[in-house]
Amino acid sequence: MHRDIFPAYHARSCHYNLLFPMKADTAIIARAVTKRYGSLTALDSFDLEVERGTIFALLGPNGAGKTTLIRILTTLMRPTSGEAFVSGLNTARQGREIRRQIGVVPQENSLDRYLTARENLELHARLHTMEPKKYRRRIDELLELFGLAGRQHDFPDTFSGGMQRRLVVARALIHEPMVLFLDEPTTGLDPQSRRAVWDYIRSIAGRMTIFLTTHYLEEAEQLCERIAIMDHGRLITIGSSAELKAQLTGGATYEIEFADRAELFAEALRRMSCVGGLEIADRVVTVKLERWECLAEVVSALNGAELRRISLRERTLEEVFISLTGKGVRE
Numbered sequence: 001m002h003r004d005i006f007p008a009y010h011a012r013s014c015h016y017n018l019l020f021p022m023k024a025d026t027a028i029i030a031r032a033v034t035k036r037y038g039s040l041t042a043l044d045s046f047d048l049e050v051e052r053g054t055i056f057a058l059l060g061p062n063g064a065g066k067t068t069l070i071r072i073l074t075t076l077m078r079p080t081s082g083e084a085f086v087s088g089l090n091t092a093r094q095g096r097e098i099r100r101q102i103g104v105v106p107q108e109n110s111l112d113r114y115l116t117a118r119e120n121l122e123l124h125a126r127l128h129t130m131e132p133k134k135y136r137r138r139i140d141e142l143l144e145l146f147g148l149a150g151r152q153h154d155f156p157d158t159f160s161g162g163m164q165r166r167l168v169v170a171r172a173l174i175h176e177p178m179v180l181f182l183d184e185p186t187t188g189l190d191p192q193s194r195r196a197v198w199d200y201i202r203s204i205a206g207r208m209t210i211f212l213t214t215h216y217l218e219e220a221e222q223l224c225e226r227i228a229i230m231d232h233g234r235l236i237t238i239g240s241s242a243e244l245k246a247q248l249t250g251g252a253t254y255e256i257e258f259a260d261r262a263e264l265f266a267e268a269l270r271r272m273s274c275v276g277g278l279e280i281a282d283r284v285v286t287v288k289l290e291r292w293e294c295l296a297e298v299v300s301a302l303n304g305a306e307l308r309r310i311s312l313r314e315r316t317l318e319e320v321f322i323s324l325t326g327k328g329v330r331e
């Protein structure tokens with residue numbers, strides 16, 4: 001019956017799907033998303049696809065545009081131009097449907113200070129029209145999991161920053177969202193709480209799509225199958241951690257541990273043209289070579305030295321980040 005009543009709508013939606021084919025396993029899409037705040041372009045024709053059921057990290061220096069993208073994807077803000085989709089729904093036109101399916105941990109904690117921790121969670125569950133029987137059990141579980149059960153009847157203002165953060169993460173999970181957005185979920189958490197959040201994220205991996213921004217590269221590396229790096233509102237690169245590291249060209253770093261006379265050999269190495277940088281700490285000399293093939297030259301220069309080891313230093317995500325953005329992650 002519906003089809004007969006709305007032929008024009010169906011004709012339009014078919015036309016639409018031809019223009020924007022969407023794979024069934026894609027949870028998030030941004031197509032040429034641009035956002036301007038006055039004369040400032042925070043997102044500049046940003047394209048992205050995130051596969052369903054994956055854990056995805058968006059990295060970028062301060063002001064890169066990460067929160068702006070999350071605001072658009074979570075329907076809090078409209079793009080100036082371009083389109084975005086979450087679970088196949090258009091963020092500009094189907095906000096209500098999207099909000100039912102997503103969980104959001106905003107960058108700034110947004111707890112109701114006049115409600116206790118438990119009441120904050122209950123309010124959220126009721127906004128999502130959950131049955132009390134179901135949400136009471138779920139809230140008990142989450143409070144326990146995030147180490148807040150003992151403080152559930154206290155007000156968030158009396159919590160430490162880390163406890164508030166854990167409460168916000170718990171709140172985002174109550175209604176078992178299909179897509180979870182976490183804008184710097186672990187900023188301000190001590191290492192133990194950070195690991196608790198990581199463990200939880202790992203335990204729900206596969207059941208939902210997780211989109212997170214972080215300034216902890218270790219977090220992205222440990223948790224995320226795919227990582228994107230952005231700066232100045234544009235996507236710079238995307239791939240697995242190994243793929244991103246493989247993009248780093250230009251040389252290799254070796255650590256050479258000497259039994260003795262490290263300074264003497266370090267001096268000889270420093271004079272070699274293929275050595276781009278050298279550091280010495282105790283008896284370990286770290287040399288940056290312009291090309292890994294230079295290793296042969298280096299080894300011959302070490303003739304007569306008593307060596308304990310030569311090892312290739314693994315590239316880090318931080319090196320990739322710095323080489324692509326020109327900045328340290330916390331700048």
Ligand SMILES: Nc1ncnc2c1ncn2[C@@H]1O[C@H](COP(=O)(O)OP(=O)(O)OP(=O)(O)O)[C@@H](O)[C@H]1O
Binds near residue numbers: 040042064107
């Ligand atoms: N409401 C706003 N009005 C004007 N400019 C804004 C607004 N929100 C963000 N901006 C600007 O847009 C740019 C992107 O900001 P955004 O908050 O998206 O960056 P971010 O990558 O999340 O940074 P951070 O790592 O510091 O959280 C910045 O230059 C910021 O100053």
Ligand SMILES: [Mg+2]
Binds near residue numbers: 067107183
């Ligand atoms: Mg931000």
